[in-house]
Amino acid sequence: MRLKDKVAIITGGAGGIGSGMALAMAKEGAKVVIVDVNEEKGRETEKRLKEFSDSMFINGDITHKSSIQSIVDDVMKTYGKLDVLVNNAHVSKQVPIVDTTDDVMALSFDTGFYPTFYFMQTCYPHLKATRGKVINFASGAGLSGMVNQASYAAAKEAIRGLSRVAANEWGADGINVNLISPIALTPGVEQWSKAFPEEYQGMVDKIPLKKMGDPEQDIGRVAVFLASSDSDYVTGQTLMVDGGSIMLR
Template identity: 70%
Template sequence: MKLQDRVAIITGGASGIGRGIAHAMAKEGAKVVIVDVNNEGGLATEKELNEIGQGKFIKADITNQAELKRIVDETVQAFGTVHILVNNAHVSKQVMLTETTPEDLALSFNTSFYPTFHLMQHCYPYLKENKGSVINFASGAGLSGMPTQGAYGAAKEAIRGLSRVAANEWGVDGINVNLISPIANSPGVQKWSEYFPAEYEAMINGIPLKRMGDCEQDIGRVAVFLASDDASYMTGQTLMVDGGSIMLR
C-alpha cells in the first residue's frame, strides 16, 4: 500500500486517464478526490472508488478560479489535508495554426494551464506540510510539434515550464513536481479510432511496443510511483509513458 492514507486530488477524474489514476491510487490506499464537470461519470467513479477504499467526487468547473479554491477547501474538510495533486484535465480543439482563434487558445489554457497553476498555489501549504507530490501532464503533441495541435501543445509546454520552476522553488520544501507524457486507450481515443481506423492503426504501428497504454495499469501505475516514497528523489522530470513513441535525449 504505497499511498496508505494519503489524500489525492485528481482533475478530470470521471473518465479516461484521470479515472485510471484514481483507481490505481485507491488500490494503493489513497483517499481520492476526483474533480470533473461530468456529474454522471463522477458519481459512478466515486462509487467505484468507495468499493475499493475511500473516494469523493467534487463537481466543479475548473475554468472558474473561485471553484479551484473550493475544490481544495472541500478536500481538506473531507480528508484533512492534501498529499498529492494530479492536474490531468484538459480540453482542446484540433485545428491548423492559421485557423486557430483566440477562443481556441483560451479553451486550451483555461482548462489546463491556469487550473494547474492555481491549484498548485492553493495546495502548496498542504504539500509543504506533507512533503507531497505534484503530477502534471505533458504531451507528445507539444514535444514533437504535432500538426493541428498548436493550442494544445502550447498549453502542455507551458505546463512543463511551470513544473520545472516549481520543482526548483519547492524542492527545499520536500515537494516533488514531475510530469507524465502519455499515450493511452482513453474513451476519446477509442471514439477517434472508430472514425479513423487507418490513422489509428498507423499510430499503433508507430509505437515501438505496438499497443496503446492502459489508463490504469500503464498510466495509473506510473502516477502511483511518482506519488510514492519510491520517487522521492525525482523532481522536474518528464516521464514518457507512451510505449517508446518519443525517446528523450
C-alpha cells in the same frame, strides 16, 4: 498499499486517464478526490473508488479560480490534509495555426494551464505540510510539434516550464513536481479507432511497443510511483509513458 492514508486530488478524474489513475491509487490505499464537470460519470467512478478506499467526487468547474479554492477547502475539511495533486484535466480544439483564434487558444489555457497553475498555488501550503507530490501532464503534441495542435501544444509546454520552476522552488520544501506524457486507449481514442481503423492502426504501428497504453495499468501505475515514496528522489522530470514513441535526450 503504497499510498495507504494518502489524500490525492485528480482533476478530470471522471473518465479516461483520470479515472485510470484514480483507480490505481485507490487500490493502493489512497483517498482519492476526483474533480470533474461530468456528474454522471463522476458519480459512477466515485462508486467504483469506494470499493477500495474512502474516496469522493466533487462536481467543479476548474476554469474559475474561486472554484478551485472551494474544492481545496472541501478536501481539507473532509480529510484534513493533502498529499498528492494531479493536474490532468484539459480541453482543446485541433485546428491549424492560421485558424487558431484567441478563443481557441483561451480554451486550452483556461482548461489546462491556468487550472494547473491555480491548483498548484492553492495547494502549496498543504503540500508543504505533507512534503507532498505534484503530477502534471505534458504531451507529445508539444514535444514533437504535432500539426493542428498549436493551442494544446503551447499550453502543455507552458505546464512543463511551470513544473520545472516549481521543482526548483519547492524542492527545499520536500515537494516533488513531475510530469507524465502519456499515450493511452481512452474511450475517446477507442471511438476514433472504430471510425478510422486504418489511421488508428498506423498510429499503433509507430509505437515501438506496438500497443496503446492502458489508463489504469500503464498510466495509473506510473502515477502511483510518482505519488509514492518510491519517487522521493525524482523531481522536475517528464516521464514518457508512451510506449517509446518519443525518447527524450
